Amino acid sequence: MKAIKEVPRLRIASPLLSGLMYAALWLLGCTLLMAGLLYFSGMQEAQLPGYVSGAHALCALAGGFVSGKRAQRKGWSHGISVGLVYGLAIVLIGFLAMDAALTLRTLITLAAAALAGAAGGMIGVNARA
Incomplete structure (x- = not known):
């Protein structure tokens, strides 16, 4: 068995991809949480x-935070x-999965994100490491 220090870690180098991954996790x-509240x-x-x-907006904030922290500038x-x-991914998924039309709410959600x-x-x- 290898010590913890010797186990390779998976790190996404791209700030964009790491931010999107964290946004998806959020x-x-x-x-x-919303499903639990409904139930x-x-x-x-x-x-x-x-x-x-x-x-x-919260998910985009978290993804942007990770992206900015990884980029450092x-x-x-x-x-x-x-x-x-x-x-855009959320709008595309909504359009393809639920046939949702582009409305003012969609554009507001995109701008908020x-x-x-x-x-x-x-x-x-500006976050300290």
Whole structure:
């Protein structure tokens, strides 16, 4: 058996890919949290759209934070790229899976993801290691 120090670690070098991976992990957590709230509380499905937009912004913020921290410079540009790619992926999945049309709410969610990613990237660059 090898010691912990000798086991190779998987590290994604690209700030964009690592940010997207963390955003997807946060999305999984937010989805499970909202499913639990729907099942165990009195929350109705009609209340979900507002929470979903907030969850997407939170996920983009987390992805932008990781991206900015990995890049160590130009956090806003790395963060906004994570937010835009994340937002476009969410819009594409919604269009292909549920035949969702492009509405004003979709564009607001995309803009919120981009701005939250940029904010996360700026915070990530300035975070101490």
